[in-house]
Amino acid sequence: MLHSPACERNQEPILGLLSQWLPPGARVLEIGSGSGQHAIFFARTLAGLQWQPSDRRENLLDLAERIGLEGRDGLAPGARVADPLELDVDQADHWPERHFDAVFSANSCHIMAQASVANLIAGAAKRLAPGGLLVLYGPFQDGGIHTAASNAAFDAHLRSLNPAMGLRDAMEIKGWAQAHGLSAKADLPMPAQNRTLVFQRD
């Protein structure tokens, strides 16, 4: 199965945060689920959690493998992980026509192009129930300034691989979110110079 060491390192701190912010029995849409480790880890702990993993087509087989093997047994009482959905944030018709209590995405904003991050925010805003949360985890910069040397190096590395990738600007993301009716609620420091940005639908 596809395995992400980063997921293994960050799942506990992210769980701590989700357990504080999500309402009981939350319906969560995850964007860019990757290996599916987060989906399984959170659903094993948070009772009643209704988790919808998703990713682009090229990652769906790996994702479906983990969800199929680990997503049925051993979950917390009432928790459920749905079959993964094909969802590219740039494709308007991929977004489900349902409402969610939260949209969550980890370490995806610096992988997708900047325009795709704007599409993620616009798409999430439409699918969030009133009061619903958009939760973005990863490394971000602020007003074009990196908050750590390690993040600057990571940004340069990503851009050398593909100029469309790179650390996104939290201030810019907050502006886009506000334009779509999402108020910035928290900007939380996380281990290894990462952050979690939390927005709430007005």
Ligand SMILES: C[S@@+](CC[C@H](N)C(=O)[O-])C[C@H]1O[C@@H](n2cnc3c(N)ncnc32)[C@H](O)[C@@H]1O
């Ligand atoms: C570094 S991986 C992170 C995976 C997982 N969330 C984690 O924390 O390990 C980045 C993810 O973003 C997804 N991604 C990139 N562009 C995307 C897009 N346009 N729409 C949806 N997902 C996208 C990739 O397919 C990949 O699963």
